[in-house]
Amino acid sequence: MSMSHLYGRRGEAEEEGVEIESFEVTDWDLANEFNPDRRRHKQTKEQATYGIWADRDSDEDERPSFGGQRSKDYSAPVNFVSAGLRKTASEEKQHTAPKKLQMVNFSQRFAGGIQSGKGIGTWEKHTKGIGQKLLQKMGYQPGRGLGKNAQGIINPIEAKLRKGKGAVGAYGNERTQQSLQDFPVVDSEEEEEKEFQKELGQWRKDPVGSGGKKKPKYSYRTVDELKAKGKLVGRSTAASAGELAQVKVIDMTGREQKVYYSYSQMSNKHSVPDEGPPSMSTRDQKGSGFALPELEHNLQLLIDLTEQDILQSARRLQHEKDVVVSLSHESRALQTRLDAEQDSIQRMEAVLALVERFPSGETAPGEGTTLQECARIFETLQTDYYEEYKTMGLSDLAVAVVHPLLKEKLCSWDPLKDSSYCLEDIGQWRAILETRGLHSSAPDSNMDPYHRLLWEVWIPVIRSSVSCWQPRMVGPMVDCVDMWAPLLPLWILDNILEQLILPRLQREVDNWNPLTDTVPIHSWIHPWLPLLQSRLEPLYPPIRSKLSNALQRWHPSDTSARLILQPWKDVFTAGAWEAFMVKNIIPKLALCLEELVINPHQQQMEPFHWVMDWEGMLSPSSLVSLLDKNFFTKWLQVLCSWLSNSPNYEEITKWYLGWKSMFSDVLLAQPLIKEKFNEALDIMNRAVSSGMGGYMQPGARENIAYLTQTERRKDFQYEAMQERRDAESVAHRGISTGGPTNFKDLIQTKAEENNIVFMPIVAKRHEGKQLYTFGRIVIYIDRGVVFVQGEKTWVPTSLQSLIDMAK
Numbered sequence: 045m046s047m048s049h050l051y052g053r054r055g056e057a058e059e060e061g062v063e064i065e066s067f068e069v070t071d072w073d074l075a076n077e078f079n080p081d082r083r084r085h086k087q088t089k090e091q092a093t094y095g096i097w098a099d100r101d102s103d104e105d106e107r108p109s110f111g112g113q114r115s116k117d118y119s120a121p122v123n124f125v126s127a128g129l130r131k132t133a134s135e136e137k138q139h140t141a142p143k144k145l146q147m148v149n150f151s152q153r154f155a156g157g158i159q160s161g162k163g164i165g166t167w168e169k170h171t172k173g174i175g176q177k178l179l180q181k182m183g184y185q186p187g188r189g190l191g192k193n194a195q196g197i198i199n200p201i202e203a204k205l206r207k208g209k210g211a212v213g214a215y216g217n218e219r220t221q222q223s224l225q226d227f228p229v230v231d232s233e234e235e236e237e238k239e240f241q242k243e244l245g246q247w248r249k250d251p252v253g254s255g256g257k258k259k260p261k262y263s264y265r266t267v268d269e270l271k272a273k274g275k276l277v278g279r280s281t282a283a284s285a286g287e288l289a290q291v292k293v294i295d296m297t298g299r300e301q302k303v304y305y306s307y308s309q310m311s312n313k314h315s316v317p318d319e320g321p322p323s324m325s326t327r328d329q330k331g332s333g334f335a336l337p338e339l340e341h342n343l344q345l346l347i348d349l350t351e352q353d354i355l356q357s358a359r360r361l362q363h364e365k366d367v368v369v370s371l372s373h374e375s376r377a378l379q380t381r382l383d384a385e386q387d388s389i390q391r392m393e394a395v396l397a398l399v400e401r402f403p404s405g406e407t408a409p410g411e412g413t414t415l416q417e418c419a420r421i422f423e424t425l426q427t428d429y430y431e432e433y434k435t436m437g438l439s440d441l442a443v444a445v446v447h448p449l450l451k452e453k454l455c456s457w458d459p460l461k462d463s464s465y466c467l468e469d470i471g472q473w474r475a476i477l478e479t480r481g482l483h484s485s486a487p488d489s490n491m492d493p494y495h496r497l498l499w500e501v502w503i504p505v506i507r508s509s510v511s512c513w514q515p516r517m518v519g520p521m522v523d524c525v526d527m528w529a530p531l532l533p534l535w536i537l538d539n540i541l542e543q544l545i546l547p548r549l550q551r552e553v554d555n556w557n558p559l560t561d562t563v564p565i566h567s568w569i570h571p572w573l574p575l576l577q578s579r580l581e582p583l584y585p586p587i588r589s590k591l592s593n594a595l596q597r598w599h600p601s602d603t604s605a606r607l608i609l610q611p612w613k614d615v616f617t618a619g620a621w622e623a624f625m626v627k628n629i630i631p632k633l634a635l636c637l638e639e640l641v642i643n644p645h646q647q648q649m650e651p652f653h654w655v656m657d658w659e660g661m662l663s664p665s666s667l668v669s670l671l672d673k674n675f676f677t678k679w680l681q682v683l684c685s686w687l688s689n690s691p692n693y694e695e696i697t698k699w700y701l702g703w704k705s706m707f708s709d710v711l712l713a714q715p716l717i718k719e720k721f722n723e724a725l726d727i728m729n730r731a732v733s734s735g736m737g738g739y740m741q742p743g744a745r746e747n748i749a750y751l752t753q754t755e756r757r758k759d760f761q762y763e764a765m766q767e768r769r770d771a772e773s774v775a776h777r778g779i780s781t782g783g784p785t786n787f788k789d790l791i792q793t794k795a796e797e798n799n800i801v802f803m804p805i806v807a808k809r810h811e812g813k814q815l816y817t818f819g820r821i822v823i824y825i826d827r828g829v830v831f832v833q834g835e836k837t838w839v840p841t842s843l844q845s846l847i848d849m850a851k
Contacts, residue, residue, distance in 0.1 A: 077171030270351055271358050306348050395432050398425060402445045415449045415469060422476045439493045442477055443500075450501045459509045460517075463524035470531055473497060495533050503536065510544040515552040518568040521545070525575060541576055553583050558594040558608065566611040573615070584616060588624055595628045600636045600654040605629075606661060613661060625662055630670060633658060637674035642682045644699050652706065659708060668714050676720045679703065683724055687731040697751055700724060715848040725752045787828045791818070794843060800850050810838070819850030 091098045176186075184190065202220040212218070217234065265273075295302040398421050403413050413421070422442070425433045433439070450469070457465045478494035491499065506524075513521050525545070529537055549572065556565055565587060572580065591609065598605050609629075613621055633655045640651045652675075659667055686696065704712070704721055711717050725748075732748045795802035800819045808815040813824040822833040823846065830846055831838040841849075 074170060077174065080174070267354060267358075270354055305344060306352075391429055391432060395425065395429050395436075395438075398429075399438070399441065402441065403449070415446070415453065418445055418449065419472055419476060426476065439477055439479075442473075442493050442497060446473065446477075446497060447501055450497065454501060454505050457505055459506060459524045460513065460520040463520065463527050467527065467531070470498070470502065474531055492533075495536065498532065498536055503540075506540060507544060510540075510548065513548065515548050516563055516568045518571045522571045522575070529575070541579065545572070546576065546579055549580075549583060553586055556587075556590065558590055564608055564611075566608075566615075570611060570615070584620070587612075588616070588620070592624070592628050595632075598632060600632055600651070600658075603657070606657065610661065622663060622666070625666065629658065630662070630666060634670060634674050637670065640675070640678075642678050644682065644686060644695070649706075656706065659711070664710060664714060668711070668716050671711075672716055672720070680720070680724060680727070683727060687728065693728075693732070693748060696728065697748070700728070700751075713844070715845045718845070728752070788825060791825070791830070791843065791846075794847060798847055798851070800847070818846060821846065821850055 088098070180186075202222050204218050204220050206218065207215045213233065291306065293304040293306075295304060401413060401421060402418065422438075425438055450466075450473075453469070454466060459465075474494050476494075477492070477497060479492050509524075510521070525537075525540065532540070549569070553565070553569075558565070569580065569583065569587075595605060616624070636651050636655055641648065655670070662670075683696075683700075700721075707717060712721075728748050729752055792802055794800075795818065802816060802818050805815045805817060805822070810824050813826055815822055815824050817823075823830050824838070825831075829840050830843060832841045832846065832849070
């Protein structure tokens with residue numbers, strides 16, 4: 045039913061005299077929505093009683109927003125409330141018909157409006173929307189129906205006519221059929237009514253009071269129930285349990301006094317109250333028609349005793365069963381242990397049979413078990429009877445069994461002649477006897493069986509051989525020790541080297557004379573370096589002392605000294621070798637250079653070659669210093685004097701190049717050597733430029749200039765190539781280690797290594813290049829080349845030369 049249809053029928057309903065609730069939006073509704081906090085009129089008593097069915101005046105339809113409480117109209121007739129007189133059926137029907145019609149019409153009207161769903165809530169556009177907000181808070185979603193499942197109302201609200209004027213519920217359930225279908229909930233009042241009727245029907249009179257007889261009820265208990273419920277807790281013996289079962293117990297904890305004839309009955313009074321013995325008050329209440337308390341007592345006593353006998357028998361049976369289970373477990377354990385002991389006996393018999401195969405002290409030599417057979421027996425014991433082998437310490441049998449056999453085999457062995465003799469046998473016994481977890485460091489009682497075998501059998505043979513050994517015959521002994529070293533424990537090898545070999549070498553060094561002995565000392569000392577290593581350090585000071593004494597009368601022309609000293613260059617430490625050279629060799633070479641006569645026309649080169657032969661033996665700095673002090677001074681003086689006497693510049697050029705070719709590339713790369721040769725070029729250039737010496741050959745100036753340019757270009761190319769190699773190697777290391785990656789970083793790294801200050805000069809540039817201070821030198825870098833500030837121009841230089849100049 046639509047709202048328009050409802051409004052259209054309003055006039056017809058008013059003509060029939062039926063009251064219809066008005067649902068139009070009035071001015072009062074709009075004021076109430078736009079001003080919810082306004083003052084409201086007071087609700088009348090009739091409105092509080094009847095709600096929407098209360099009678100209203102025409103003035104109330106307007107719902108004024110202002111005004112106080114209206115005064116009562118005392119001129120109106122008085123209405124009396126009915127006293128509850130019952131009307132006839134016809135009167136009741138006539139009276140309720142209009143009201144029923146009113147409720148039906150209202151329900152239809154209300155339901156039709158909701159079902160149509162048209163125009164509902166449209167008036168909220170004039171308000172704040174409080175109704176819509178309240179519905180949304182309670183779970184309503186716009187566009188869907190009301191209800192738990194959003195189904196909305198299906199049928200109109202039904203009204204049910206009450207029969208009379210009684211209160212609600214006086215005529216039974218007032219729910220309609222629709223309510224029962226939509227809300228199938230059980231009414232609590234209906235349930236209570238049903239329970240009341242059920243209890244009311246079960247009511248009966250007391251059969252005792254009425255004289256009727258109640259049928260006796262018998263209870264039975266099986267033996268299993270008696271065992272489950274009648275167990276006595278905390279009873280240690282059967283006798284004490286029987287005595288406590290006959291104790292009379294009076295229970296006064298409840299409202300009435302109760303008497304129990306055993307503690308079991310008292311403990312079960314809550315679980316089985318109806319099976320307990322009757323109390324005194326109960327017996328007193330029974331009739332006196334058949335009362336035999338003595339007989340009942342005796343019967344109850346017999347029952348209790350029987351129950352106790354059953355319980356005690358059950359306990360004894362359970363105890364016997366537990367004993368049987370315990371004995372069966374013990375029997376199985378003993379049987380298992382017996383089987384294990386029997387197996388151990390059999391294994392011990394087998395072990396004993398193997399041990400008896402070892403040779404005893406009464407066995408004649410050569411008739412008993414051989415060394416190989418003993419090894420196989422030990423291997424069998426280790427693989428098949430490992431537990432017995434470890435538990436009984438059968439490895440100690442090797443002292444009594446293997447030692448005599450191995451001593452007999454090694455008694456005729458000479459280690460210097462056949463160093464590999466018995467090597468395989470000892471290696472086999474190492475695999476059998478050596479204990480990996482036991483590390484011995486000295487001979488003692490807890491020594492490993494294999495270590496003890498070597499110490500007591502093998503070491504005496506080696507000790508006797510070393511005592512007869514000549515240290516200069518180094519080959520056989522070194523081979524022997526080197527061959528046996530993998531099989532020897534570390535402490536035994538150290539004992540051989542330190543206690544046997546090294547003392548013999550020390551005595552031989554003390555007896556060595558470098559002037560008379562024809563065998564060089566390094567030939568019989570150096571073979572021990574891989575084995576003795578740093579242990580030979582105590583031998584080096586006496587050797588250097590004796591060599592120093594032998595070099596006192598030595599002359600550089602004798603090349604044997606260099607042959608004797610050369611093998612020791614890498615053996616001595618760098619400091620000791622440099623000190624030895626400075627003390628014994630460099631003074632002799634300096635005298636040789638001082639005696640050298642530089643004659644361009646007839647030059648004797650042997651003294652110079654004697655000195656230059658020691659280039660690999662001397663450090664570059666020592667050799668450069670030696671040449672600077674004892675050679676270049678005279679050489680430059682000869683050059684100057686030659687240039688002052690009308691020289692042939694072609695011969696001077698050949699002479700200059702000839703001397704320069706006598707120096708190796710390593711020496712020519714040294715800054716001091718390079719400086720001396722550049723100084724010679726400068727002298728020649730000055731001589732050519734000044735015309736010193738009078739007559740000058742045609743083209744001499746150009747030749748000397750060309751020579752100077754060529755030599756400096758070679759030096760520069762060599763230095764650039766060397767710098768490039770250094771930069772590439774450093775860059776390669778820098779990629780992997782995060783080091784310098786360009787030439788400037790390389791210079792910075794070199795400066796840090798040599799403790800030289802390298803930093804840029806603020807606001808100083810040359811041809812757009814940043815100037816730097818490298819120590820006391822001013823430099824700049826251009827395309828990977830370092831330029832040093834000279835007197836007039838910037839001169840390219842190598843990194844090593846730069847470091848030397850900065851120092």
